[in-house]
Amino acid sequence: MLTYTLRRLFLSIPTLLFIAFVIFMLLELAPGDPMASMPLTIPPEVRQQMREALGLGEPWWVRFPLWLNQFFIVEPQYWIDNAFGTNFADGAQRIISFQSRSPVFDTIAERMPQTLWVVGMSYVVGVLIALPIGIISAYKQYSVFDQAGTFVSMIGFSVPPFFSGVLVIVVFSVQLGWLPSIYDTTHQVVDWESFKFQLRQMIMPVMVLALQTTAQVSRYMRASMLDNLGQDYVRTARAKGMSESVVVMKHVVRNSMIPVVTVIALGIPSIFGGAIITEQVFKVNGLGQLLIIALQGSDIPMVMTITFLLAVLIVLMNLIADVLYGVLDPRIRYD
Amino acid sequence: MTDASLTKDAPVAAEKVPSQWWDVWDQFRGHKGAMAGLFFLTFITLFCTIGPLLWQVDPSTLDIRNKDVRPIYTAIWDGDAKVSWARPMGTDHLGRDIMSNIMQGGRISLAVGWTAMILAILIGTLIGVLSGYFKRLDWALMRFTDLVLALPLLPLLLVMMLLFRDPLRAAFGPENGIFILIVTGIGITSWMQTARIVRGDVMALKEREFVLAARSIGTPPRRMITRHVLPNVMSPIMVSATLGLATAIITESALSFLGLGFPSDFPTWGKILFDSVDRMTSFPERVLWPGMAISLTVLAVNYIGDGLRDALDPRIRGL
Numbered sequence: 001m002l003t004y005t006l007r008r009l010f011l012s013i014p015t016l017l018f019i020a021f022v023i024f025m026l027l028e029l030a031p032g033d034p035m036a037s038m039p040l041t042i043p044p045e046v047r048q049q050m051r052e053a054l055g056l057g058e059p060w061w062v063r064f065p066l067w068l069n070q071f072f073i074v075e076p077q078y079w080i081d082n083a084f085g086t087n088f089a090d091g092a093q094r095i096i097s098f099q100s101r102s103p104v105f106d107t108i109a110e111r112m113p114q115t116l117w118v119v120g121m122s123y124v125v126g127v128l129i130a131l132p133i134g135i136i137s138a139y140k141q142y143s144v145f146d147q148a149g150t151f152v153s154m155i156g157f158s159v160p161p162f163f164s165g166v167l168v169i170v171v172f173s174v175q176l177g178w179l180p181s182i183y184d185t186t187h188q189v190v191d192w193e194s195f196k197f198q199l200r201q202m203i204m205p206v207m208v209l210a211l212q213t214t215a216q217v218s219r220y221m222r223a224s225m226l227d228n229l230g231q232d233y234v235r236t237a238r239a240k241g242m243s244e245s246v247v248v249m250k251h252v253v254r255n256s257m258i259p260v261v262t263v264i265a266l267g268i269p270s271i272f273g274g275a276i277i278t279e280q281v282f283k284v285n286g287l288g289q290l291l292i293i294a295l296q297g298s299d300i301p302m303v304m305t306i307t308f309l310l311a312v313l314i315v316l317m318n319l320i321a322d323v324l325y326g327v328l329d330p331r332i333r334y335d
Numbered sequence: 336m337t338d339a340s341l342t343k344d345a346p347v348a349a350e351k352v353p354s355q356w357w358d359v360w361d362q363f364r365g366h367k368g369a370m371a372g373l374f375f376l377t378f379i380t381l382f383c384t385i386g387p388l389l390w391q392v393d394p395s396t397l398d399i400r401n402k403d404v405r406p407i408y409t410a411i412w413d414g415d416a417k418v419s420w421a422r423p424m425g426t427d428h429l430g431r432d433i434m435s436n437i438m439q440g441g442r443i444s445l446a447v448g449w450t451a452m453i454l455a456i457l458i459g460t461l462i463g464v465l466s467g468y469f470k471r472l473d474w475a476l477m478r479f480t481d482l483v484l485a486l487p488l489l490p491l492l493l494v495m496m497l498l499f500r501d502p503l504r505a506a507f508g509p510e511n512g513i514f515i516l517i518v519t520g521i522g523i524t525s526w527m528q529t530a531r532i533v534r535g536d537v538m539a540l541k542e543r544e545f546v547l548a549a550r551s552i553g554t555p556p557r558r559m560i561t562r563h564v565l566p567n568v569m570s571p572i573m574v575s576a577t578l579g580l581a582t583a584i585i586t587e588s589a590l591s592f593l594g595l596g597f598p599s600d601f602p603t604w605g606k607i608l609f610d611s612v613d614r615m616t617s618f619p620e621r622v623l624w625p626g627m628a629i630s631l632t633v634l635a636v637n638y639i640g641d642g643l644r645d646a647l648d649p650r651i652r653g654l
Contacts, residue, residue: 018482026494154368154641158634160585162592162605163626166612170619273489277589281612291490292593295497303494310487318485 005323012315019311020068027300028060067304070095075105099299107290108306115286118183119275122206126213127264133214134221134260138229139248149218156215161274165208165281172204179204183284205282212274213267220263224256231255258328262321269314362646369642372635379632383441394435394602398426406433406620424624428614433607437624440602444629447517447603448584454522455583456529456576463533464560464568468541477534480527488524492586495520496595513597517590521583529575536568570647577640581633588629604629 042050058066074092081087094103137149159167173181180201189195228234229252237247276288283289287306294302326332363369404419404426424434466476496516503512540546540563549563588605590596597603604625611621 015482015485019486022486023491023494026491027498154634154637155630158581158637159630160588160633162589163608163622163630166608166615166622167626170615170622174616174619269487273487276489276493277593280593292493295493295595298497303490307487307490307494310490311485314485314487 001323001326004326005319008319008322012319015315016312017068019315020071020308021064023304023307023311024060024064024067027304067095067301071305071308078103078105095301095305097294097299097302099294099297099302104302104305107302108287108309111285111287111290114183114284115272115275115279115288118202118205118279118284118286119209119271121202122209123213123268123271125206126210127217129210130214130217131221131260133218135225135248135253135256137218137222138225138256141226146222149222153215153219156211159211161208161212161278162281164211165204165278168204168208169281181282183282205278205284208281209271209274209278213271216267217260217264221256221260224259225252228252228256258325261328262325265317265321265324268317269310272310272313359646363642366638366642366645368638369646372638372642375631375635376639379441379628379635380445383438383445386438387435387442390435390438392432392435394431394439395600397429397431399429405618425618425620427611427621433621433624436602436607437604437628440604440607440625441628443514443597443602444584444587444604445632447514447521447587448580451518451521451525451583451587452576452579454518455526455579456572458522459526459529459575460533460565460568460572462526463530464537464564466530467534467537468556468560468564473534476530480530483524484527486524489589492520492524492590493593493595496590509598510601513601517587517596521586525579525582525586529572529579532571532575533568536571537564540564540567570643574640574644574647577636577643581636581640584629584633584636 070093074094077092078094095105096102097104097107100107133149133152137146140146169181172179178200180197181204183201183205187194187198187201189198234247234252237251238244272287275286276291278284279286279288280292291303291306293299294306404422406423406425422432422434424432424437426432427436462476462480466473466480499516500513503516506512507515546559546563549559554562587596587603588608591603591605592609594609597606607625608622608629611618611625615622
């Protein structure tokens, strides 16, 4: 198992390098100019100097290794320096945003908590709702509950977050006035009142994102449960005289969780992608919004770094899902 | 392609034995959700294609005197509301008729959805068949598929939209340029699942006796694929085509909603929704019309996919 994990980790390095290259070349080939927003009165030679100051003077085969160096060596050095007070980085050039002229990773670190808080919470809520729905739907197959569950997950698949988000804002903020429509990220939780406010402003974005997760995970859970409920070991367990709750909750659910756990791991990157839209709807100033702003301002280092971080997340989660599958299911052996 | 040849053969076969597709249709008809979905998809397609011929109001005509007209049903609870039978769905803040905008937007949204889906299916089928049929290509093509799957697709799509918008606009005109860009963008980012499914099925088919028999009489690979392999992988392709149509419509709307889709004077459902969000406190219906159009169309397509999957599965069919 350990060799398998190590081999996969090793194999993911060329994958990530290739992805970094694809993103880099896409941004490189594109005709978008970071100098486009500068005044037209700037003479061409000054413009050229400004381009060089942004680090755009060199050809791509020089800049791509430089970016890799900054991302994989310089930035972790700064991170270690901050954490332990050492001085590995020694004033090396960090990845600088074109727009804010500050290090990209500082901005990302500022935006990360909001995104993690909303996205993470919605994922947990979504999974927690989905599992019981999946279990009951499968146990009572073709019942009214199962039909309703199927319908709700169909809706979860079909209603895009930019509509469901707007819809809940219209209903709960505009018509009923119960919940705030804009997520206030400067809000600090200090006492019970402010905690209640935080809870109220989180309900809508979390539920909108959770609907998508619930739709997907509950389907997988149901299918997996149905596969297992027909197995021989279930009949054996029943024949031994075990109570129905033990049969279902102990035997069937535990076995059914194996594929579902990997689905949950694989779903994490896509929910970050979905958060780009949800953040836009609820005006959360998280990573997704940062990406949109950076895109509109041709802020190439920022776009590159955020997109690549998402790619790292995808590759990492694929790896975790595969390893987890092997750990949980002794029948799976990677050799 | 193969679909057409099958339907051509159908009348001959139907005289004696009902053809395979007749069975499928028979099974499909029993699926209530799928039939409702098919009905709604036909309705919305006719609404968007034939609708503008019957409802001859130009979607881009400004009519400031008749701005902010509420939809006709508002009169039921609010007698003083500004309503007009000439504008049954109301007008927007510039007096443009919402119904004709929804029709026009639907034309584009559906056209983008269908074209992008067909492109994705073509790429996916090609890569899947090549990879499953030719062992030499398998490793490279599947690693390539894995790599594309590991790309963060929505951010990359946004990058593509933003960066290639102006050159394509200059080359093909504002409408066609963006159309080509969006269709290509969605197409080349959503073929991977189809490729994987088709590859798996082709590999299983290759071991079957009839393929072996065909090969033993010296059928060349080209004929083998078009004659024996492709018709037998039609069902998974059709199912993933319906799913592809649903995701393509949603992705196009999402791009328009993020302000990176079609230009602003060019309505699509996502664009209308995006433009209405600012005024949704006073005019919630402007958000509801395009949002419902998107959601119901995607729901209908998803139900059709569900029904197709059941109908095409020979293990369930005929039960």
